[in-house]
Amino acid sequence: MQEKLKLFIPPLLLYIISFLLFSSLISKGPYHGDGLYLALQSEQTVLTHRLHYLHSHGYPFTAILGACFVAIFRSLGNEDPVLAVNFMSVLAAALSVFFFYFIVKNLMDSITAMISSMLLIVSPIFLGNAVYGNSHILFLLLFFITLLFLIKYQKTGRSAYLYFFVIFASLSGASRIQDLITLSPVLIYFFLMPPLPTSPIPLTKKVFNGIFILFPVTGFIYMFYHTILAEKFPPLAHSQGSAGLVHFIDYEVFSGIEINMQMILTYKYIIANFPLLGILLAVLGFIQITRENKRKGIFLLAWFLVPFSAFSLLNFAGPRFFIICLPPLTIAISYALSSRLKSSQLKLKILSFFLFIAIIFYMTVSFFPIAQFRHQHAALPEFAAWVGQRTEENASIIAADERLFIAHYANRKILPRPCKYKYTAEDLKAFKAVIDEQLDQSIPVYITDASLYSYDPRKEFSGFIKAHYNLESLGGHPYEDWHEGEIVMRLFQIKLYRLTKKISCCD
Structure with missing residues (x-):
């Protein structure tokens, strides 16, 4: 029992550190229009008892959870919906770090998990979104939980983990449908060709389970977008548009695709997030991981490249769209560092330690003043x-x-x-x-x-x-x-x- 409790000490410390950091930097106001709209729609859901979608195409679970936080804050005497949804992101971001640690530990090892979690905490793109209300951080949390249950299912073969995988995949899709669609090939690859020691699951059972997953996930997401109660009792829901998946995919995604220099220019977000040293270590880490375990390397590369390539095609993509690309990069950087920290050569250990400190220092110094300004000013x-x-x-x-x-x-x-x-x-x-x-x-x-x-x-x-x-x-x-x-x-x-x-x- 004590040994099991000890396993939770590192992620709990990471959660506490990240929660305190994000809380101390929580934005005074909404950063942009989507953040303000989330706050107002969540507040209207509480005041009118009717579901107000976040956008014309939905994000209903984001709005529902935002409404829960608004209701909690109002019960505590604070009627500021902006603060409520900002705190929602703070809590979701801290929990993301907690679950991310377990993902990396299962995929790699505990040292890599600790380093990658610390890098994620201070990553400017992640930290910048952790302090104000948005759907990106919430999706990341739900996706981490989804992936963790998939890992547990692959390792044990227990059906209970598969059921939880279905539930959280559905919720993540109801939070940011395009992110789940983009990451679906990555999840399918992991499901069919898991890059870690697994329980022997027959291929026929995998195919059956794959079909089992497809229909409930699709069904749950669709029900969120076209709530049955809302259709039978229109006063319970208030849509800003069609709130439909087809409308979203057609109008909001495909209409924004442009094949031009935009895809190359979006690399500036990654370069701005990590120092050049970190990017070089990420390349080294990907190479090293792929050499040691080809499936693991392909999985991590796909996790980065598939969503990055997809969102780079959109003419309205900003840094927040690439939050889901950060985890595999931090894992690659961390593995390059941790494998050298385990070296028997003292000089290599010292060098790796100082490289880690340098990367953390660079990312903290580059963004902390901006976050502090937004904490003090709206x-x-x-x-x-x-x-x-x-x-x-x-x-x-x-x-x-x-x-x-x-x-x-x-x-x-x-x-x-x-x-x-x-x-x-x-x-x-x-x-x-x-x-x-x-x-x-x-x-x-x-x-x-x-x-x-x-x-x-x-x-x-x-x-x-x-x-x-x-x-x-x-x-x-x-x-x-x-x-x-x-x-x-x-x-x-x-x-x-x-x-x-x-x-x-x-x-």
Whole structure:
């Protein structure tokens, strides 16, 4: 009994350390629009007792779990939904570290598990998402649990582990369906060709179990997206769109695929997350693992390359999309280090130890100040609140991606501007008619630098606005842009302008 308890000491220490670290850096506000939307949809689910999907295509389990945290926080006297979902990510991230340790220990060894878990904790992409509400961290936790049950099933052959594998695979799909679809080939490979000593399971039983897995997982996920109760009793659910899998796969995934330089450029996220030394050690680790166990090497390489290649094709992919690519990289780095720490040569042990410290130091120093700033400041919500202070209650604000922040924190009416990279004369004329209608009714209209110049590489939109309206500056305020991702800080002084019609010579 004591020996079994000792096995839990390292992962428990990792959990406590990561939980305390993430809690001390929890974001003051939502980092970007999706985080704010998750908080508001979760709150609406609690207030209305109707399921509010996170997006038009669902993520229902993320929204349901977010609603649970909002309800718990409200019962404790805190009615801030943003803090509730931010804490959800903190807890999910810390638990991810706990389960990740056991995955690596089962695949490799305890030293590699300890090193890789510590690397994951301080990885900028992981840490950056661990401190604010999002679906990526929740999926990672559920995927780790799914994989751990698959490992246990392969080792023991016990059906109970297979049932739990089905349940958590379903929940992970209901959290981020595209991530599960992307990682399905990796799970199938592990299921059919496990890269570790296993219980002798006949091939016929594997095929039967594979079919057994396919239908429940698909069925459970589909039920989450088209809740039976919601279909029979519409008041129980509120969908922001079709909330359908087909809609998501067609519109949200395939419509965003672009075969261009984007795939090469996304390597910058990996380079920004790990120092060059870490990347070299990852390559060395992959080579070493593949030489020692080909199946294990193929599994880890597939775990990295399949989702990385898939998400690199999307024209809207940011660092958070590549969280699921980090674990195999940290395992490879850790194995390269741990195998040398076990060496009988003292110099090699010392060198490996200092390399580990150097990598940890680099990742901590590169991102910690950014996380600390977001813990102390919520630049975008504060900017939106400032807009509310500078404008009339009946004012309309022309807004692009920051429109949800202004609607929530400024409590102002939004005029959504067209967000395209190429505008037709009809697009601009139609939007001008909307602005003119507001001004003709004596409703003040405002726009910010962020909304004036975004989605406008040819200056068509901003040029059109400047040609037809006077822009009176009302000052500026710090504003953080989220589009480059959590691992960088893009802080600007953004101005607010009041629009008035220009009087032409013909008037």
